[in-house]
Amino acid sequence: MLGLYAQNAQEARRRATIRIPMTKATTSIYRRVLLDHPRSALTVLCLLLAFFAYHAKDFKLDASAESLLLEDDRDLQLMREVDARYETQELLIVTFTPEGDLFSDASLELLRELRDALRSADGVDSVMSILDVPLINSSDVPLLEMAKNVPTLESPTIDRARARSELHDSPVYRELILSRDGKTTALALNLERDQEFVQLMAERNRLLIRRGASGSDSEGLEDLPAVSVAYNQARELLAERRHHQIANLREVIEPYRSKAQVHLGGVAMIADDMITFVRNDLIVFGTGVFLFVIVVLAAIFREVRWIVLPLVSCAYAGLAMIGILGLAGWPVTVISSNFLALMLIITISMNIHLCVRFRQLQSEQPEREHIDLVADTITLIVSPCLYTALTTIIGFGSLVLSQIKPVQDFGWMMSAGLAVSFITSFTLFPALLALMPKGKTVKVDDELPFTAAFARLAEHRGALIYSSTGLLLLVSLLGVSKLTVENAFISYFRKSTEIYQGMELIDRKLGGTTPLDILISYESGDTAEEIFDDEEEDDFDDWDVGAASGPENWFTPFKIDVVKQAHDYLDDQPEVGKVLSLASAIRVAEEVNDGEEFDGVQLAVLYRKLPAEVREPLIDPYFSFEHNEARIQLRIIDSLDGLRRVALLQRITDGLIETLGLREGAVTVSGTLVLYNNMLQSLYQSQISTLGAVLLGIALMLLVLFRSLKLALIGIIPQILAATFVMGVMGLVGIPLDIMTITIAAITIGIAVDNAIHYIYRFREEFARSGDYSETLRICHATIGRAVFYTSATIIFGFSILSFSNFWPTIYFGVLTGLAMTLALVGVLTLLPRLILLVKPFGNSATVS
Secondary structure, three states: OHHHHHHHHHHHHHHHOOOOOOOHHHHHHHHHHHHOOHHHHHHHHHHHHHHHHHHHHHOOEOOOHHHHOOOOOHHHHHHHHHHHHOOOOOEEEEEEEEOOOOOOHHHHHHHHHHHHHHHOOOOEEEEEOOOOOOOOOOOOOOHHHOOOOOOOOOOOOOOHHHHHHHHHHOOOOEOOOEOOOOOOEEEEEEEOOOHHHHHHHHHHHHHHHHHHHHOOOOOOOOOHHHHHHHHHHHHHHHHHHHHHHHHHHHHHHHHHOOOEEEEEEOHHHHHHHHHHHHHHHHHHHHHHHHHHHHHHHHHHHOOHHHHHHHHHHHHHHHHHHHHHHHHHOOOEOOOOOOHHHHHHHHHHHHHHHHHHHHHHHHHHOOOOOHHHHHHHHHHHHHHHHHHHHHHHHHHHHHHHHOOOHHHHHHHHHHHHHHHHHHHHHOOHHHHHHHHOOOOOOOOOOOOOHHHHHHHHHHHHOHHHHHHHHHHHHHHHHHHHOOOOOOOOHHHHEOOOOHHHHHHHHHHHHOOOOEEEEEEEEOOOOOOHHHHOOHHHHHHOOOOOHHHHHOHHHHOOHHHHHHHHHHHHHHHOOOOEEEEEOHHHHHHHHHHHOOOOOOOHHHHHHHHHHOOHHHHHHHOHHHEEOOOOEEEEEEEEOOOOOOOOHHHHHHHHHHHHHHHHOOOOOOEEEEOHHHHHHHHHHHHHHHHHHHHHHHHHHHHHHHHHHHOOHHHHHHHHHHHHHHHHHHHHHHHHHOOOOOOOHHHHHHHHHHHHHHHHHHHHHHHHHHHHHHOOHHHHHHHHHHOHHHHHHHHHHHHHHHHHHHHHOOEHHHHHHHHHHHHHHHHHHHHHHOHHHHHHHHHOOOOOOOOOO
């Protein structure tokens, strides 16, 4: 009886698999090359692995701000120009909150020790603290006479009470280096500039701007590739140097943590810590998934060979892909840090299908030769696995349509990784299996309780399935309508991380975290020369009118008044924290001048006569004589509830033009806030484009595979429902779209459709034998349903390992994708077979329930 069933099943498979792309000729070549000579095949595979393993040494991680942005982003180019124009240095912030009064002798002495230690640290160019800043109003010395003796908190004659009052009330220092409550101060560490890197960045930016303006065929772009290579090398060296410098700074700070609350913050530290997060995620995810796979395989198969074979395939595919990334110079970012875990998950799912199918064939035909069983397994499983690999590649490949660079890179990386996984599974696995003895025949149980229950549900409870699907869809659509993209960058990190703690303190007490530059452009004219007369020249006998062609020529009452109005407008915005501009320093000087505003001559003289210690930090960063513009720096309170960045940027631009009566285009906004907002606002478009691409691509793939529009449609419906559901959950519980969660829908459809392909493929095969839909349903749940359950459980729990990340978007990605895959599994074992019974895509049957 068993032999008759095997014969009928074999004939049914022959009829049902006519369209398998692996033709007889291909099968013959595959068997001669790989299965008949497995040792030779393994030798070649080992040589390839050695080649890729060698290049694994070039594997790189990247967590720089540039890794999150597109190179042709005009706002990125503008920010680079502004940074170069004003020679902006990389800045680190050390916050210091002593146990006692900040201005007590003990606290100031401790602060002095910390400052001196930081000054001597490698890579630190200068340190600004409350001990060092010039105190204009705490001394009776006239402003223009301070050149030789600029008073600071360390000056012997300084009145500490007056100094404390000035620091607390100063429009410059309040919330910059001293919190409003006077309990926390900040030490600003200017890092040494790498001039070679700065020059390479400027040259590369110039060439990129030219390419964007004139197209790729523009003359003068022949140097761009060489400059880009040199720039990337310099950036890598700088990142390595910064890593060691930040590690050294942490060692310097550590002894002071027992005496005060001390936190390190800043963009350079965040980038360096995120590199550590990426490295840890790679290790944790890869190791966690690997250990989990061992447990799963042991629980499923309970035989050493079916544990070792998939593990060897996983290790081979993972190491090969790391080598490919190293060879290509393709760095891994925080977004793609889970690529190794995902590769292992997908590789193991392919291998589980191979193991299950081989064991079923061996159980059905125990008398057949071992090598024939291996060949039949490959012949029968390669087609659905190929199409499932392609559909998953479509799922990840759709991410390249995103407008966000790390999401694009993630899509390319996983597409290549899936190709590696497929090739490994159908070369290494069968070659190793062919070398092994046949082994004992294991009786495959008819069904699992889990799949049997779903078979009964799908066969007899159609109304329940349809009504549940409809209700789930309505709830999901309601949630989707509530999706948002606004989220605080600080919320990406666990509260236990120093990134979160430092950013939270700076955001709450020291004027906000996200920087924004406002550039106000003036028209020509209105210079200091035009307001001089002979009488005024006599009042300043050391003033050379001819010198008015220098930067001091820029200062006029009109320009300063414009800056003051703009400064006040910005300061009144609830989302804005600290604002710094020329108005800040000018108003400090006016307080010394008995509250009187300066005329044009006084402004020019003030600029020229101010000590360098005062002018360089308080005046020079806030205007450009060459570009005839004023610069206002401000920081946004990133953690503010209800922050809407698009509305804020539009309000700032429109409000300044209306308030100041400036011409259109006179106000330009630039900085990290603009770039971050661009990324957030592109999320909707990225979600639509990636989801549309994956749906179209997979629908076409199913149509090609099954040559049936009905099967293509019903095959994708459960996956659409799962993707919509998880997006609805995000909207209902208030999880915003971010650079990771926008990938969930496309990836869920791309991976989950694999189960639908395997199920439909097996259903067609079994129906060709039985001709009865209900009987075929029960057989499929007992056979392919087992493999679908095993692979889905592996994928679901594999994604759950991502919850150990320090990066909340990665955590959400793992948990929500696992949730979507759970619903997709239920859909494939209930809704999909129910739709098959309803539509009857394989023709009519005599007995259908």
